[in-house]
Each structure stands twice: as structure tokens, then as C-alpha cells.
Amino acid sequence: MSQTMIGDRIPHDELMTSGHLACPGCAGAMAMRMVLKGLGPDTIVVMPACCWTIIAGPWPQSSLKVPLYHTAFETGGAVASGIKAALDVRGDTETNVMAWAGDGGTFDIGLQALSGAAERNENIIYCCYDNEAYMNTGVQRSSATPSGAWTTTTPSSHPEAHPKKDILAILAAHRIPYAATASVAFPVDLVDKVKKAKEIRGTRFLHILAPCPPGWKYPDESTIEMARMAVHTRMFPLVEVENGRRWRFTVDHPGGPVEPYLRKQGRFRHLSDEDIAAVQAEVDDRWELFERRVKVGT
């Protein structure tokens, strides 16, 4: 296949409606749409506080055509566990229960409940759409914020000093049957992962990078470009991990400098050439780690 023709590769059914309240060019909205295409209508969504709390529309609206339970910030893993238990006990073993959380609700405040659910290997799908900061509250740093990034709590004079938390490795360490990263710039890969996850029993974790035009400060139309560059530059490799052991890259990562990726985003505008070199070193180091995982895992 010389070019991407979506055709039958991704279902045409829409489980998300227009008129939702996402910002223009929101990758979080794209991610939800693609994931639901993979899961289908027999799905219940649990949504801890995140941008999507707003995107879903105010009462009495909903932008999803599947049941949706809005819940408190840190409870994604636990509420999903409860729903799944309830369905099980009433004999419904097929309905997908998906927690849909942002990076704050996953990396930070929701990590405990997620870890609990993963450790118990609850039969749920947990998706984190990661826009790398608390965007809904106005761009405060989270533990998913990458090194060097400006946020309103890591101002340009003291940008984010810590590398992004390796959430996938944390989940993989729970030995859950399936954990993967995905990107809206690689929709076929994303939906394939969702479909694969759907067929697996136990806890399945999907970490989707979701570039954010207002938070990352790039033009609305560049969302897919940002998502793609993150993968191509190895800032955000696309991998999957089965049973915490078998690591595999799912697309090609040509590599190349991260500088163009950083330079296209206002949140990195303050970075000096040395700063960028430091980010590059971090990315290279992490890539080496990924390569080792893949090598050991196969």
C-alpha cells in the first residue's frame, strides 16, 4: 500500500457527535473518536475529571453515543472495576468498560486506583489521552509534562525540570496482558491496537499522545503533524507490551533531531541550543532503553 486509504480499515460508525466542546484541533477529541470506532457501541465509558469532562457537553447533553459515567479525578480505575463487576454479576461479560482519563488522572492523581485495577487485572480498558499537562485548568504541569516545557506552573525561567514519567513501563510492570502507546497521527495503528485490546481479557492500557494546540502553543491545524513528529523523532515511540514482557515497536521510528518538533511549539520557545541538546540526549537515552526492552522481550 503506497498511500493511506482508510476505506474499510477503520469502521465508519460514529459513536461521538459533533457539537462537543473541545478546542479546535483537539487531539483528545480525535483520540476518543478513533478509540470508540475500535471498541464499538457495546462500551461503557468512565470519565474522571479531564478536558473531556467539558468536551462531553454540559448536562443534559452528551457527545457520546455510549453510556458515560463522569467521575471524580482519581477514580478511573476503581469506578471502571466496579462497573465491570456489576456487569459480570448480572451475566454481561461482553460489554467493554473503558476508563478514559487525561494524563493528570492517570500519571498523577489516578495512578493509585489505576495501579490497583491493573494489579487485580480487572477486565477493563484504560485509555490515557495525554496532553502533557493539566490543560483543562489552564496548563499546569503534570508528571507527564516533558523536560524543558513551559507550563503556568513551570514558567519559562524555570521550565519543567523532570523527564516525563514512564507510565507505560509502570503499567507493564503490573504484568497486565496488554499495554501500548498510540498516536492520532497513526490512526490505523491506533484502531488496530484498540481492536486487539478488545479481544484480550484483563487489564488493557492504552497511552495516547494528544497534542493540544492552546497548551502546547502551536497552530490548530498542526495537531496531527505534532503527533507524528513526536513518533518520528522518538519522543513518543509507538510500542506494545504483552504480559509485561514482550515489547514490540509497531511503526517505524526514523529518528532524527527533536529540535524541529520542539521549535514548532511555543511551550519550548525559551529553550537554548544547549537545552535542546539535553532534551535530545534524554530522548536518545530513552530510545536506547526502548530498544533494549524490545530486544530482551523478543
Added chain:
Amino acid sequence: MKKVIMGNHAVSWGAKLSRVEVISAYPITPQTQVVEELSEMCAEGELAARFIPVESEHSAMAACIGASAAGVRTFTATSSQGLALMHELLHWASLGRHPIVMANINRAMGPGWNIWTDQNDSLSQRDTGWMQFYCENNQEVLDTTIQAFKLAEAVDLPAMIILDAFFLSHTSEPVDIPSAETVDAFLPKREAKLKLDVSDPRAFNGLVKPDSYTEMRKDQHDAMERAFSVLEDVEAEWERLTGRRFGAVEAYKADDAELLLVTSGTITSTARHVVNEFRDRGEAIGVVKMKAFRPFPTAQIREVLKGVGRVAVLDRNISPGRSGIFAEEIRAALYDLPLDDRPSVFGYVLGLGGRDVTPAVIEEIIAETRAAKAPKREDLWVGVNS
């Protein structure tokens, strides 16, 4: 069937007979036997429920909320710090109108660490929209657990069954255990009015704007008020089946009393004993047991305390900077009575952190109350070492 069981197991039996479907809990002293017994029941196949052994009380409540939202009968139990950790989700459960039933074993809040009985844990959750029922003995614990589901599911509010640490939780008493048939007839399988359902997909708990939030709160409040009349019906039906009835408020030997003790939890039993002795001597002392704290039985309290000269409220709790919490609420409830009918309320703070409230302590309180013209303060601390 009569069995000699501890209070915690009475909770477990109540939950089992209620055929709870999802249980999610996290261990904390002195609650552990509740869920240990239930785990055992699930494992043995006596109870067809899913037990989710979560990693915190917060997640226990979250899982219960999820399960309840999916339409099944849901139960948990906790105590003290655990209940405090749940605080956020207690609101969520109630405003989400999930009829979850939870047993809370009253235990003091730290620090320092104290595992003994004290009502400050549950009373701190006063405004979360949970019904609160303080039980006196193991029979009441079991019966109330079953009744709580019926009531909660009728008014779509969660309910907390509260029992004293050790004095009830770990104390064995003979308990009449109703048959499964009896309970099944009383409490059929839950049919949720609203639930997460892929055949009727709805979003729950989305953004509610200022133009609608108050209405939602009012409905919650109205449901709480309505719970009294539903409780009446529930108790009547239970009495018909088992011959037992407790009431939101119970007046014991209160007729013509010059002084009424107001109690909750196990102190009530001690107070009954003391009152019996006073009555035997012909002295008109009675007890008013408050079982329901939320919804607050304002009308019943007014009715029973109206015109009584002195009322001594025994609070195993303290709202720092104010007074005992029951006393405070009772004063507020009585304020609208005509001045002549309005009793003088003596608010005693006692028994905190599990300190024993003996008959002698209560006798002393009676004596002090009778001797005083009026309470010196709103908080009368009993036996404070200083």
C-alpha cells in the same frame, strides 16, 4: 435462627441476606471482620457477589459507585481514617443518587492513633448526603443493614449503618437471623431506576450549570426528608415479618420525665440500665435514643422533648470550637418551640477515643444536670483529666 455473633458479623449477615452483588472494601481496624466474613461467604458460594479487594477506601467507594451506577446492589464497610479518605466520594455517591449501603464502625480520628470508639468519623460526614443510622446492639445492626437497602433504593440515597468500635463490632450477642425467604420477600433484587445501559446510552454527572444545580440539591434534600415516611413503611413491614421495630427516635421511659438523657449507639444501653434504676426509685428520668441522625428527626425530637425541663445530651464526639454535635443539632431543633416548652439542654462531651461510659458516669451526669439551674457552657466535658 438465633446465633451468637459479633457486631461485625451481624453486618456481614445483613449484607449476605440482602444479597448484595458487588462488595468493595479495604481493611481497617475495627472493621476487618465485616469483610473477612463476606469474603468467606463469597468464596464458599453462599453469596453470589463479586468482591473487589481494592487498594484504598477511596477506591472502595469508587468501585461501589461504579457498580451501583451499573444497577446492582452494592455494599462496603469502613471506619475512621478510611471513612475520611472516602469523603469526596461520599458526596459523589449521594449526589449521584447511588443507594450504596456502608457500615461504619465508629472509631476515633488520629492522631495519635486510636482505634477505639468515637463518633467523630461519621459525624464529620454529616453533610455528604448519606443517611446515618446509629445502632445500639447487634440485632439492630443486622436488621438495619437489610432495612437500609430497602430504604436507600426507595429514595436513591446512600445509607450508613454505624456501630461502636469493639463495644459492638467485637462484642458477641445472640442475634435472630431471619430466613433468606423472609428477607427475599422484604427486599427483592435491585431494579435500578437509572443505570449505565448500552441499550439506552446516557451520560451521567456531566457539567451542571448554576441554573440547575440548586434543583438537583433540592431533590437530594427532599429525598432525605421523604426517607422518614419510607422508613416508617419499611419498619412496619419489617415488624410484620419479624416482630421487631426500632424507630428513628426511641423514647424509653420518657413519659412525664423531669430529665431526659439523649443518647446514641451503645451508650443507650448503659443509659437504659441507669434509667431503670432511677425509675425503680420513682425518679422520672428517661432516655431518648437517636438512631437516625441524617435525616435529622426534628419533628420527633421536638415532640419527645417538648416541655421536658432538662435534657442531657451525651455526645461521644466534639465539634471543636462549638460543642457536642448531637447537642448542637438538638438545640437547633428545639429553638422554634415556644419558650415555655423549650427544655434546657445540657451538652455533655464524653467517651471520646473509646473511654468507657459507665453507669456511674451517667449517674453523675444526671446528678449534675438536676443540680444546675442552667448549663454553664454549651460543652460540658465529662471526666477530663487535666
Added chain:
Amino acid sequence: MSQKRQSASPDGEPPAVAMSNTSTLENKTGSWKYIRPVYQDQIAPCNATCPVGIDIEGFMNFLREREREEACKLVLRENPIPAITGRVCDHPCEKACHRRRLDQGLAVHAVERMMGDLILADLPDILLVTRPEKIAVVGSGPAGLACAYHLARLGFEITVFEAAAEAGGMLRLGIPEFRLPRRVLDRQIEWLKALGIEFRLNARIGDTVPWNDLAAFDAVFVATGAHRGRGMGIEGETGPGFRSGLEFLKEVNAGARPDLGQNVVVVGGGNTAIDCARTALRLGADALVLYRRSRNEMPAIAQEVEEGEREGVRFMFLAAPVGVNRNDQGLENIECVRMRLGDPDESGRRRPVPIDDDRFTLQADTVLTAIGEVAEFDFLPDDVEAGGGAVAVNPLGGTSNTVIFAGGDMVEQPRSVAYALGSGKRAAIGIDNYFWNRGEEETEAEDWDSFRFADGNLSMARWYGDDPISRSAPNNRVVRPEDINLNHFVPVPRHEDKQLSGEASAAGFDEVNTGVAEQDAMDEANRCFNCGVCNGCELCMLFCPDVAITRGKDGERFHVDMSYCKGCGVCAEECPRGAIVMTREGL
């Protein structure tokens, strides 16, 4: 709330929770936007570059969609002889192909050839004359064939006059059989005859047929080509051992096998030169091509040069003959001077400048000159203006005589089969236009722009106004490299032609280039980016964060619901082929 009530819910009534009962479709979030996407098809660079004016992108897309018949029909709209152009056209389209930025340009010729062969294998239906006018076409080279064909399709009755005994003009006379097998040419002509076009052979106008005989026709298209070899301007070039390369090719193509001696020097760098060298090689000679500029400036098709090289043709660049030495046996050698490249000339190529003191001689038994031919048009009536070696024509091939049109090598344009075909088509449109608008004012040149692919050649589909491809808000701008989003394409190696080995090919006149297999040609079509034209890949639909793009109805490929489009521009940015533009709101 789920129910608006004053009192608490009685038994069985649901509680007042924030439960949805409607969707976000109530929110017309389209009001947020200040720019909006517009599907606007543009012109693929191949189409804009094609001298014939073929909708290359269009037929590639039909092939990708497995609509082979539609693809063939589309080619035939513009080009009557794809089996021939697939073999001998120099395909400027391939040089313009945006795919070159990813891997290699599309092998358009291979796909065209495959389609041409398919068409010849199963010839389409015969057309009927529907108009009263009769048109004479003088010359049956590619220009004449194209003009005759297009006019026939327009309903005119056509008679083609050909001086030679067989139709085909330069296709038959000038192009060696190893590049264009005669069976292919014959079959093409046969089909044109079957369409109702009458061919009168051995009919040289102004000679065997007097010009006045054409008075019976309502209009005449003249395309008799350029046949007289240009001289080098050196002393002795007309003597023994020197001959015109074109004349040599004509002789061999007619079946003769002249003896050239052992050493043959071909002077020139165009296709005629290469054809001469390769033909000489096949007659047993050692062939050397002498070209005054370097390889980069050679006008010959690169592939032909490479094939010649493979067969054993030698090349000498940056040298030109300046003198001739003869002895009793005839030619002894030629004297040459080395050249260097100077400043660019008017053609943009660097001008060769002699290095006067750097001379040498070359052994030669025969020198074939192939430095260009000049057209002769003495036979034309006096009122047809000509000058500078060409008949003066307007953009529709019209001469100063309103019923005489001209094209091919007789007019000022690059000399190639493709340009000849293009000029024939232009004149057909000119003639059609003349009969529709007789007595009306002449159409301004710029008014014809809407019938062109950008500033390329006229399109029959546009002239007829029945383009089979539904286009959204078509715009006549050529897709720029930056309009293409390469990320949505995966490198796939180009399907290269198969060829006889050098040894096998030099041994005879069999077709050297055997093309690519049918399936490979189909796969090659899949490599097409479909620059500028929506091919329904659905990426816009999938990437739209607002679910505002759906499959269109009634010929519209996609529909954007402006009530919900927030104008983020992701669709336009990610469109692989530049078929969506963002426009300002309210303008």
C-alpha cells in the same frame, strides 16, 4: 434534571441526577470558526506538463479504483495513440511528478503503454459522423492523427492526405522499429480508419494532389512536419560520406539496409541522433555520437541514451566537427574541436563555446547529421503567414487564413510526438470552435484558460464540458510541492521497464523495451499521489476532531457540516494531495 419536580421523587420515579437526554448536536460549534475548509481540486503537475493535455492523474485514479475501462476512456479523450506515446513520448510528466520527492517519479509511460495495449487489444466502438462539415487533414503524423481523431469524435467527416504510401508520418518514417514496432502503429491506424477517418495515401498536396482539390473541404489542418536536414555549416558536409540522419532512418525504416562502413559518427544530441546511432549499430557499424554540449544538455530521452549505451553506442561530449578530410576511398576523418560550456542561451541550456586550440580528428566512414530538420511549406497558399521556419498560428492552431489550421513540427513548438499530438488537438478545438462561432467575434486567448490544465494544453474533457471526474470547486492552479503531505505515502519502488539485453537488442530490430507486466503497471498506478484531486482517501474525515466531515452525496465526495466545523484546518493540513484549502470566513 431528569425530571423537573418540586417534591422528592415518589417510589419508582427516577431521582434528579444529571443524566443526559440529548446530544451535543444542539451546540452549533461551527460558529467558533474564522476560517473554513473548501474542497478545491487543483491541477496535478503531470497534467499541467503534458503537451498532449492528458488527464494523467485522472486515469491513474481510475486504475487505482480498478476502473480500467474508465481509465482507458479518459486517456482516449485526449490522446488517440496511447500505445505509441507510452513507447516513444519523452514524458515530461514524469519529471514534474511530486513523487520524486519521496522516492522515484511515477512511471507514467509504463502505465500509459499498458493501457494503450489494452485498448488495441479490444478496440472501442466506431463513431458516427453527425456534422455536415468536411475537414481535410494534410499529413498523417501524430499532429494530423490527433486532429483527425478529435475532429471525428466531434462529428466531423475527415479525410487525411498522406504523401507516403503508409500513414503515420514521422512515427513510421523517423522512429526505428526497435522503439515502435510497426504492428502497434498499424493497429492504431487501423482503428482510426475504423472510426470513419478516410486516409488518402501517396497524396502529396501541392504535388500529386493540387492544393485546389482541398477547396471541397470546409477547413484544412496542415501538419506536414519538418523533413529537410539542417546543415552544420562546415565545408565538405555535402560531399560523400555525409548524409542526413533522418533520411538514413527513413531508408532503414522502409526496409533498406545501407552499408555505412565501419566507423559511423553521428552528430547531434537529440532522439534522431540516438536512433541513428542505434540503427547504425544494428547494421554492423561502430557508432559514436558526437555532441557539442555535455550529457546533461542532451535533448534525447535519457532512457534511449542509456539503452544505446548498453547496446554499444559510444558518446563523445563537448566536441563538434569543424572540417572534413577525404581521400580516394571517400571520407578519411573529420576534424573536431573541443568545446566548453559557457553562459546559458535562450533555451536555458549552457551554450557550447569552442576551445580553439584544442582540436583532434575522428576516424569516420560515414557521418550522419542529426542536428535538426526544417519544415517546408511552399505548397501553402500565400495568405498563410509563415516566418522564422514556422507557420504562424494562434493558440488554437489557426493561421492567418481562417479555415486553414496548422500544427506539428510546422509550427513553433518543441519537436516531439507529444507536442505534435497536442497541436493536433488544439487545432481540432479551433476548427470546432470556428464552426460553432462562425460569424461571431474571435475568442480572446485568455478565455481559453479554463479549457487548459493550468497553463498546460487544452483538455477535450474541458472543451466538451463532460469531465467524467467529479471535481469540487476546481481551480486551475498547479499543486505545489508544499501542498503534498508526504507522510501519508510509503516508499514503493518504481516499476521499471524490462528490456532485452544489450547484446540481444543490438542484434536486430526487435522492440528493445518490453514494458512492464500488466499487474505491475496497475501497481504502478497505485503509486500515484493523485496530486490536487480528492481520491476519497478519507483521512480528512477520520482526522476531523469535530465529526463534521461525512461522505458526500450527489457527486460530492465529502461534505463538511459548517454548523460544527470549528475551522481547525487539520483536514487541509493533512490532505495528502492538496485538495482542501482553508478560506476566510465571511469573504
